[in-house]
Amino acid sequence: MDISKKRTLELARFTIQCSADAIIFHDCHGIILKANDSACRQLGYTEEELIGLTIQDIDPDSNKKTWAKFWKELQKEKSIAFEAQNQTKSMSIIPVEVTVNFVEFDGREYAVSFSRDISARKEIEEEKEKAFKEICRLREQLEIEKEYLYEEVIELQAFGDIVGKSPALETILRQIEMVAPTDASSLITGESGTGKELIAHEIHRRSPRKKHTMVRVNCASIPRELYESEFFGHIKGAFTGAVRDRVGRFELANQGTLFLDEIGEIPLDLQSKLLRVLQEGTFERVGDERTRNVDVRIIAASNRDLKVEVERGNFREDLFYRLNVFPIDVPSLRKRKDDIPLLAAHFLKLAAKKFKTQDPQLSKANVFQLINYDWPGNVRELQNIIERSVIISQQGKLKFDLPKNRSDKKTVIDNEWDKNKKILSFEEIRILDQENILNALKKTGWKVFGQDGAALLLGTPPTTLLSRMKKLNIRKPHYP
Numbered sequence: 001m002d003i004s005k006k007r008t009l010e011l012a013r014f015t016i017q018c019s020a021d022a023i024i025f026h027d028c029h030g031i032i033l034k035a036n037d038s039a040c041r042q043l044g045y046t047e048e049e050l051i052g053l054t055i056q057d058i059d060p061d062s063n064k065k066t067w068a069k070f071w072k073e074l075q076k077e078k079s080i081a082f083e084a085q086n087q088t089k090s091m092s093i094i095p096v097e098v099t100v101n102f103v104e105f106d107g108r109e110y111a112v113s114f115s116r117d118i119s120a121r122k123e124i125e126e127e128k129e130k131a132f133k134e135i136c137r138l139r140e141q142l143e144i145e146k147e148y149l150y151e152e153v154i155e156l157q158a159f160g161d162i163v164g165k166s167p168a169l170e171t172i173l174r175q176i177e178m179v180a181p182t183d184a185s186s187l188i189t190g191e192s193g194t195g196k197e198l199i200a201h202e203i204h205r206r207s208p209r210k211k212h213t214m215v216r217v218n219c220a221s222i223p224r225e226l227y228e229s230e231f232f233g234h235i236k237g238a239f240t241g242a243v244r245d246r247v248g249r250f251e252l253a254n255q256g257t258l259f260l261d262e263i264g265e266i267p268l269d270l271q272s273k274l275l276r277v278l279q280e281g282t283f284e285r286v287g288d289e290r291t292r293n294v295d296v297r298i299i300a301a302s303n304r305d306l307k308v309e310v311e312r313g314n315f316r317e318d319l320f321y322r323l324n325v326f327p328i329d330v331p332s333l334r335k336r337k338d339d340i341p342l343l344a345a346h347f348l349k350l351a352a353k354k355f356k357t358q359d360p361q362l363s364k365a366n367v368f369q370l371i372n373y374d375w376p377g378n379v380r381e382l383q384n385i386i387e388r389s390v391i392i393s394q395q396g397k398l399k400f401d402l403p404k405n406r407s408d409k410k411t412v413i414d415n416e417w418d419k420n421k422k423i424l425s426f427e428e429i430r431i432l433d434q435e436n437i438l439n440a441l442k443k444t445g446w447k448v449f450g451q452d453g454a455a456l457l458l459g460t461p462p463t464t465l466l467s468r469m470k471k472l473n474i475r476k477p478h479y480p
Contacts, residue, residue: 021114022096028109030055030067042096042117044089060087074111078102086115095122140247162198163346164339168331172199179326180206185278187323188301190330192460193380196301197261199330204257209297212256217249220262221463227270229286232277238287248285250277250294257297262464263323264304264315271316278322298323303460333375333382341367343379347386348398355390360398373402377459388451403457434472437465446476 016023022039026032035050043050043058056062061084062070074080081099088094096115103110162173179186180203188196197216204214222230229238233248249258266274277283278298282291300323309315333340344362352359375381389398440454447453448462455462469475 019114021116024050024113024115026055026111026113028071028111030062030071033110039115042088042094042115043086049089058086059084060093061085074100074102075109083118084115094119137245137247162195162202163343164336165342166336166338168336169339172328172330175326175328176202176206179203179328181208182326183297184325185298185300185323186326186328187306188299188328188330189305190301190303191332191378192303192464193378194330194332195379196303196330197259199328200257200259200299200301203299204259204297207257207297209256213253214257214259215249215253216259216261218261218461218463220265220461220467224267224270227266228273231274232283232285234286235288238285242287245285248283250283250296251292253296254294255296257299260298260300262302262461263300264302264306264309265464265467268314268316271319275316275319275322278319303464333378337371340370340375340382343382344370344386347383348390351387351390354387357390360390360393362398366398366400369400369402377456381456381459384451384456433468434474437468437472437474441474441476 017036019036019038022042023036024032024039025034032050032053032055035045035047037047040047040050045053056064056067070080079099079101081097084096084098085093086096095118097118098113098115100111100113103112162169176199186200186203188199190196200216201214204210217230228234229242229246229248231248231250233246233251234242235245236242273283277294281294281296283294284291306315306320306324310317310320333343341362344367348360348362351357370382377384385400385402389400392401393399437454437458440457441448444452444454444457448455448465450456453462455465458465460468
């Protein structure tokens with residue numbers, strides 16, 4: 001052989017051996033015939049150990065069936081590039097980028113593969129993917145917060161600010177000033193429509209957590225099977241319909257305030273899970289084993305007497321005391337008559353702006369009529385009455401279409417209760433509740449929502465009424 005050709009061949013061999021890429025020569029059956037130093041270092045074998053092995057020994061995804069298909073494609077394309085995984089002598093897996101070239105020599109078919117370790121690149125891609133998922137999670141959480149906040153703003157605009165000057169309201173404002181700067185749990189009690197949620201918002205607004213979200217949960221409107229998902233969230237595939245991960249209300253309210261409205265509606269067997277997150281600050285999403293930490297201030301509200309519910313066995317005593325650190329009782333509107341003129345004037349301005357009409361004026365007769373009504377639906381009913389009067393009134397003259405006053409009837413019932421002190425059984429209470437709801441539904445033609453609906457007549461939120469109807473198995477009759 002010519003000396004120059006010999007040196008050229010040595011240079012070629014030297015270049016192959018020193019190449020940073022792992023180079024492997026193999027035949028049409030995948031049997032390894034030659035490997036360079038990089039291939040030996042990458043796979044952890046000596047060259048002698050590698051020679052005689054097959055591609056299936058170093059590629060866990062390759063087998064005889066896939067190899068036959070691959071070789072047929074290589075014969076056609078002459079060169080194929082792809083990503084794969086190589087298995088080392090120590091059984092570890094490394095990601096590689098491979099290019100395989102088809103070679104014909106002396107009437108036989110061979111292939112030479114060039115592979116490069118892409119572990120570092122894969123780690124960077126995984127970090128980017130994690131970062132992207134985190135961005136998507138934060139964006140989703142931001143969208144949920146935005147939706148929640150939008151709902152809260154709409155409700156607050158509809159309900160108005162804390163308005164009034166009665167001694168009862170001044171007492172509540174002093175209580176808010178005392179408890180707001182702390183992290184103490186508060187239990188706000190009072191009849192439906194008295195403004196318990198507004199009190200909760202005011203506590204949050206004056207607290208150190210005001211820069212974070214206040215998230216509201218209406219416990220009466222959540223289906224029993226979705227309580228855990230609503231409170232704690234779930235992961236994709238946790239149950240039928242869970243098509244993606246979902247953030248729960250506790251996680252959403254982290255560093256902020258969680259307002260549990262109508263907390264007395266939570267089923268007894270689920271109250272222990274709520275108590276755990278209140279005491280320990282930890283929870284797991286439905287279907288997930290990962291324990292998450294959360295820092296949330298709890299404000300709860302109920303139109304029930306939870307002490308009575310505890311005695312009846314419907315509410316956990318330990319959960320009651322965990323919530324009732326700082327109780328606030330919101331009096332009914334009939335007990336704060338001094339606030340009615342101020343509230344009416346406030347709602348008139350809001351209604352005029354909402355319906356784009358001129359500000360109507362309250363007459364003395366209007367005020368007298370409002371003060372002498374007993375307001376079973378409290379402030380919420382007052383707002384609805386005001387809005388309806390703005391719609392139907394003409395030429396600025398207000399006309400209040402108030403239902404028949406029930407204050408006299410209520411006084412008789414209260415006096416009889418004080419006189420007899422009769423304690424009703426659970427079944428008697430259930431029957432009375434059922435009959436009362438049925439009477440209201442029949443009177444309103446089984447209409448639940450709206451100005452002339454049964455919910456307004458009963459002075460309760462429509463969602464609460466629907467929940468009670470479900471529990472009492474009250475259904476609209478179907479006539480032939």
